[in-house]
Amino acid sequence: MVAVISRRYGLQHIEIAEDIVSETFLQATETWEQKGMPPNPTAWLYTVAKQKTLYHFRRNEIYEKKVMPAIAAKEVTTVENDDFSFSAQQIKDSQLQMLFAICDPSIASEAQIGLALRILCGFGIDEIAEAFLSNKETINKRLFRAKEKLRTENIRMELPPEREIVNRLDNVLHIIYLLFSEGYYSQTQNQILQKDLCVEALRLGLMLTDYNSTNLPKTNALIALMCFHASRFDARQQQDDTVVLYEEQNEALWDQALINQGQHFLALSAQGDEVSSYHLEARIAYWHCIKEDTPEKWEHILQLYNELLMINYSPSVALNRTFALYKANGAKVALVEAEKLKLENNHFYFLLLGELYKDIDTQKASMNWQKAYDLAKTPTEKQGIREKMNSLEK
Amino acid sequence: MKEFMLIFRQPSYDYSQATPEEMQALAKKWGDWAGGIAAQGKLSAPGRRLDFNGKVLKAGGVITDGPFVEIRERLGSFLIVKADSLDEATTLAHGCPALDANGSVEIRPIMG
Numbered sequence: 205m206v207a208v209i210s211r212r213y214g215l216q217h218i219e220i221a222e223d224i225v226s227e228t229f230l231q232a233t234e235t236w237e238q239k240g241m242p243p244n245p246t247a248w249l250y251t252v253a254k255q256k257t258l259y260h261f262r263r264n265e266i267y268e269k270k271v272m273p274a275i276a277a278k279e280v281t282t283v284e285n286d287d288f289s290f291s292a293q294q295i296k297d298s299q300l301q302m303l304f305a306i307c308d309p310s311i312a313s314e315a316q317i318g319l320a321l322r323i324l325c326g327f328g329i330d331e332i333a334e335a336f337l338s339n340k341e342t343i344n345k346r347l348f349r350a351k352e353k354l355r356t357e358n359i360r361m362e363l364p365p366e367r368e369i370v371n372r373l374d375n376v377l378h379i380i381y382l383l384f385s386e387g388y389y390s391q392t393q394n395q396i397l398q399k400d401l402c403v404e405a406l407r408l409g410l411m412l413t414d415y416n417s418t419n420l421p422k423t424n425a426l427i428a429l430m431c432f433h434a435s436r437f438d439a440r441q442q443q444d445d446t447v448v449l450y451e452e453q454n455e456a457l458w459d460q461a462l463i464n465q466g467q468h469f470l471a472l473s474a475q476g477d478e479v480s481s482y483h484l485e486a487r488i489a490y491w492h493c494i495k496e497d498t499p500e501k502w503e504h505i506l507q508l509y510n511e512l513l514m515i516n517y518s519p520s521v522a523l524n525r526t527f528a529l530y531k532a533n534g535a536k537v538a539l540v541e542a543e544k545l546k547l548e549n550n551h552f553y554f555l556l557l558g559e560l561y562k563d564i565d566t567q568k569a570s571m572n573w574q575k576a577y578d579l580a581k582t583p584t585e586k587q588g589i590r591e592k593m594n595s596l597e598k
Numbered sequence: 599m600k601e602f603m604l605i606f607r608q609p610s611y612d613y614s615q616a617t618p619e620e621m622q623a624l625a626k627k628w629g630d631w632a633g634g635i636a637a638q639g640k641l642s643a644p645g646r647r648l649d650f651n652g653k654v655l656k657a658g659g660v661i662t663d664g665p666f667v668e669i670r671e672r673l674g675s676f677l678i679v680k681a682d683s684l685d686e687a688t689t690l691a692h693g694c695p696a697l698d699a700n701g702s703v704e705i706r707p708i709m710g
Binding site for chain 2: 503507509514515517533541545
């Protein structure tokens, strides 16, 4: 709703749009409590929101015309035609435009995610703060600044010109990817919230496939990637909220329907020549959806990581690549490569070194795991490392 | 960190007799070697492979079909790496599959 109203009246009124929407929901709770739920609650909400919007902007128009006639006469900022609706198409178009407006390069990426969650996914400030492991004030400030930017930079709610879309789409995809990762790897213990974040990211991704200019192979690759990861959502969570490592997951809990969806989008992503990092990551995730530990599987994963590193280096990709090298070429080969990485303040690095030394030199394995233990941040991680060290002594 | 170009040369790039398995093994060798450099965060630009069909323009407007007949080794491809010194860049070049094929790696600092 915020997206539709902002599209009609401009992003400078985004806060008014938000107010109107919350007022509508407030009125809904009050009215429905007394009179019962209307036959079509969605339509009711849209009608009330529309009335409120029209009322606000008409009143505003009168105010501006009477109080500031000079401005009103020169600038036709007010809307001449009050006709707008919350039709399905309107909602879809508005959300897409809002997504592109939010992903304007002038807004910091953290704020972009926050805005997307607030305006496009309808998350509360509390939830956003929890997802970011932050507090309400910080999030409020961040969103406020971002909305100021939307206003001062005069960002318009429209799709960028065709040739710009390709450039801007990268940022949009990146934000969706961050949104998904925020849910998937989030530190928050709130599982429902984590899942919601992932589902919303997926929904925004799917929205992009409805439009020719944004339905590109890399869009499909990102969706495939998210489907494959999300398929393991239930398998990686234990009752007590600890994360179950991939190797120990019960594959019966993997969501086969999502894996199939992922394969569908992976096939669509194979059109064209471009190999984006989403393509490579999606294919890596696909191979992880096959539980059998065959040499072929790890060989494929290794080569994909090799390619991924060449276009997109990060320490975690380097570590994952070395793990795949271990699975494909053996511990000795991987050890030589691992020693070169020198990621001395990363506890995953020492975790990996310990794993590689485990069958070669138990003393060195233990030493590395001790370093990992010292560097690990959460009690759950420390406990996991402790268990590894204990298993070594047996 | 400075940038260095690693230039690979091999006496022969004739893989017409190679089986798909051999080609795959070769691709793996190159992939693992370059992946190892990239894993250290020292790859600046992934090299592009060069097609072996080309032309050479010489003084006097003479055009020949390739540079390959007159030099001992063919230029295969290149990679740009990041390193603190020429020595370090040379260390990175170790393990390059071109060496297994009796080829060489030339390491040249990129200026500017």
